[in-house]
Amino acid sequence: MPVCGGCFEFARRLGVRCALQPFRGDPDERPIGPLYKVSRRGPWPSQPNRQRTSFPTKLALISDHLLGFFPSILPLIQCAMACTQEVVFDVNLIENSALEDGLAGWAPVGSCTALSVHEEEPAKVPTETINDVAEDYRPSGRYILASGRADETDGLRQAIKGALKPRVTYRVSGWISLGGGAATTAEEGAGGHAVCVNLRLDDECVVKGGAVCAEVGRWTEIKGAFRLKKSPCAAAVYVQGAPAGVDVKVMDLQVYATDRRARFRKLRRKTDKVRKRDVVLNFGSAASGISGASVRVFQMDSSFPFGACINPSVIQNPAFVDFFTKHFDWAVFENELKWYHTEAQQGQLNYADSDALLDFCDQHGKPVRGHCIFWAVENTVQQWVKNLDDDQLKSAVQERLQSLLTRYAGRFPHYDVNNEMLHGSYYRSRLGDDIDAFMFRETARLDPGATLFVNDYNVEGGSDPNATPEKYIEQIAALQQKGAAVGGIGLQGHVTNPVGEVICDALDKLSAATDLPVWLTELDVCESDVDLRAEDLEVVLREAYAHPAVEGVVFWGFMQGHMWRQDACLVNSDGTVNDAGERFVDLRREWTSHARGHIDSAGHFKFRGYHGSYVVQLATATGKVHKTFSVEKGDTPLVLDMNL
CATH class of the missing domain: 3.20.20.80 (Glycosidases)
Incomplete structure (x- = not known):
């Protein structure tokens, strides 16, 4: 059963041996992190010194010992679940984003800045958007005009009342345009100015939320993101930029937590359509003699290559060369x-x-x-x-x-x-x-x-x-x-x-x-x-x-130690593969096809596999036979004659 990450407490006087492992979603999916073992023989310490074990992400119980022999522990785990961090995805933290209540919640930035609400002409309201909160989302057409700006830091702001959670990726979206204003001389569609969406945390730290090159007479969608190390006591979103005197327009500004798990589920389905194909191995005239014979199919290479950067130093490092030659093409x-x-x-x-x-x-x-x-x-x-x-x-x-x-x-x-x-x-x-x-x-x-x-x-x-x-x-x-x-x-x-x-x-x-x-x-x-x-x-x-x-x-x-950017390595300097490297290896394994089964009465063996090169192994009464073949892109099933 999947449970949320957090601190789990076991207070019963039981001999318990269990294991917890982080999973991406459903417990039947591959794990995404190392196995955490919790072992205790004899009585547990009484309160308040309970046994505590912390886990960073979603977890799944994978030990029969815990729930099989001690089902009464389940309420304790459910209690722990209730105490863990709750993240509500795809809910806009900006109030009155569509301006249905006028300027409620919005405030000007700058002593001379004036805010007003306007309605865009229907023909100019954007129709294409990558907003992923709702499939039927369309921009409202109502926008805030920030005029009279005396400095490029002037604009508009709104305090975020919902608590921003650490370690969560937040998406910033909305539409930005430029109006006239005293300093605007450009015609429609000619040139533009950078407009930024930033967050100010606890009135000190500024976090970049996104930026666009906004233009007069044209709406540009902002596509930013941010993530925090810790939850701030107070947060506000600011829209700023463009030179003094240029009017800034803002339509449907949104800030929301992204649900990566839901996105991954969609991508798995999309990947199946884009990178895989149905394959029929036809053993033809020999079928009568080999019906029911055992077949194994192994993918040897992928049509989708992964590569890596090298230099004269790293090719002298045995650990680097080992990982490079095993996992990169x-x-x-x-x-x-x-x-x-x-x-x-x-x-x-x-x-x-x-x-x-x-x-x-x-x-x-x-x-x-x-x-x-x-x-x-x-x-x-x-x-x-x-x-x-x-x-x-x-x-x-x-x-x-x-x-x-x-x-x-x-x-x-x-x-x-x-x-x-x-x-x-x-x-x-x-x-x-x-x-x-x-x-x-x-x-x-x-x-x-x-x-x-x-x-x-x-x-x-x-x-x-x-x-x-x-x-x-x-x-x-x-x-x-x-x-x-x-x-x-x-x-x-x-x-x-x-x-x-x-x-x-x-x-x-x-x-x-x-x-x-x-x-x-x-x-x-x-x-x-x-x-x-x-x-x-x-x-x-x-x-x-x-x-x-x-x-x-x-x-x-x-x-590590051989990269242009710090904090980006997959393999540590001592050659150990870290969690990011394991994730890469796991994904490559996920995107590799193997199949096994038996030839049917029609002399066929069917499977669905990723594009690439394969070898099929057929076990017959006289021994094992191997054949190689390739699976290329295609919308129809690939039928291959296996002439033995």
Whole structure:
């Protein structure tokens, strides 16, 4: 029986040996954490010194000893359940969000700010939303106008009366637009300003809840999230940003706890449709002689690859190599292919590290993503490159392409051509608008077999006004119009407090507008609490794996002490796999198919399996027979003739 996490007390004078283990939901599902053993022989201490054992998440009793032999303990556990933290999901903590009671609950921020309620024209009310509280949700059309703002910190606020719980991911949603105002000169749809939703806790700490690039005459949905380490005594939500004098409009602001368990159930069903297929193994004319024979099917490889970042140091670490070779299919070099590494000083080429890493990957059969040819962010550009005049810079760009791509032609299936163009424009600012497309065109000419990617960060998070899915789509379209052979979309995935619906929304928009495959190219999930890190990681991986546009996931490292971001590791420095790493391994195991049974009277063996390569083992009177086959994507059952 599942019980809520908390502190469990056993006060009976009984000899008890039991075990408790955290589960994701139903007790027949796989466990998500280590087995907690509680053992006591002889009398329990009398009150107030009861035996107490704390558990962080949902638990399931898995020992027959406890309830089988001591059913009278059950009321004690039920009592403990009543004392644990209650979280109400999908209930808006913002009162009067739809403004049915005017401005009740709302207050201006700033001595000059005035608030007023208005009704949007029906034709301008947003119709597309990722609000997941109710499937039939539609924006109300009523909004607050904050006018007369004298500072960018001015806006509006509301105190949150419901208690915010620690360790719970809260979603921030709503719609933001800009009005006229004395400082607004932009026409509708032209440019915009960042508007933020923040929380102020106990009148001191400020927690970011989300941000959008708001525009005049256009409603933009905010898609933020936050999580707290402890419950505050007081909390208030603020909407701020945009320059002084610009009016800010806010429609249907919501803050609510997200139900990850419910989302995971939906994703399991979606995954079954996207990543699995019915298979019929037909043993044909031999059926009469082998009807009822034993069959076992094993999946050997998945069509959905997972990869990891490597460097010269980590491939010397036996624990790293062991985990990498067991659990990852692809690799990417951390720095060794970047221009600042291969040519730190002008004319002094150094490919020794990248050659060694390629040899390592070849030995272990791991394809490698080419990251990256150029990097658009100025502070990543070598000083000698910055010192060149424009003509010299154009020549250096051409020489970089020629040197790298002729040396490694055919060795890298993917290339990130010019990294992070949503956040940097160094080469474009120096060499003109066509240079980014030129890099793609030349890469395609020199290595035509490689798939060329754009690659950027924060697009999947929904809270970076500079990196929205819409801006990414515009960038890709502009490149393609100039002849750039953009073949894939890279979402880096440097994630904190992920919300599945926000990730899915970004994936939906990118795939619908571009029809390009998506890879998570630099995934790391940052959270100091390793239990929460494991849960956050599961959020990202389940969303990616369940989405038909995503074709692979690459981690930006996984071992403590060998990662760019702290508090993101899957494996500790001593080689032990932590809870986040166990979650990753468990998910890979869940997404691997095995089947066993017997051939039916028609000579068939049927199963449903994940896409990938398989081996079937048939036990006959004369011995065991093995055959290999592959399961590709398809909407109809795959019928395969097993010619023995």
